[in-house]
Amino acid sequence: MATKQATMNNGLVYYYGHIQNNDKVVGWVYKGALKQSNMAAFGDSITKGWTGVDYATNPYPALIGSAMGINVVNKGENSGKVVGDTNLDLTxxxxxxxxxxxxxxxxxxxxxxxxxxxxxxxxxxxxxxxLTAMKKSQP
Structure with a gap:
């Protein structure tokens, strides 16, 4: 969380702040280095949030995103499989x-x-x- 901002003579903007959920990690960071991280969560109904009775208000991918301070796109699908040829499946x-x-x-x-x-x-x-295809497309 940024608590201060400074603009250098050359126009570069820096923020002073601390890491979310850890006030001990503090320092200045260049604005250009800040970027919102994104995560894709591939999986089955458990990833989607199915508890066995109903859907969770906050499925585990949302909890990960909240804890890490990142955006999460939940791509969990009911009946999704590793081996399969439908739009529910990993491939x-x-x-x-x-x-x-x-x-x-x-x-x-x-x-x-x-x-x-x-x-x-x-x-x-x-x-x-x-997994090999995923690594090749995003090293």
């Missing part, structure tokens, strides 16, 4: 998300694969392929 969502727009991403699927996939090998293979 589709990785292919249709501009990953360069995000600084962080989480991937949390698995429950639906456990109940609906022939082999753990197919889950491992697909997950490896999609």
């Amino acid at each position: 589709y969502n990785v292919d249709h998300t501009k990953l360069a727009s995000y600084d962080y991403a989480t991937v949390a699927y698995g429950v639906n694969d456990y109940f609906k996939t022939e082999t753990i090998y197919s889950v491992e293979e697909t997950l490896d392929r999609e």
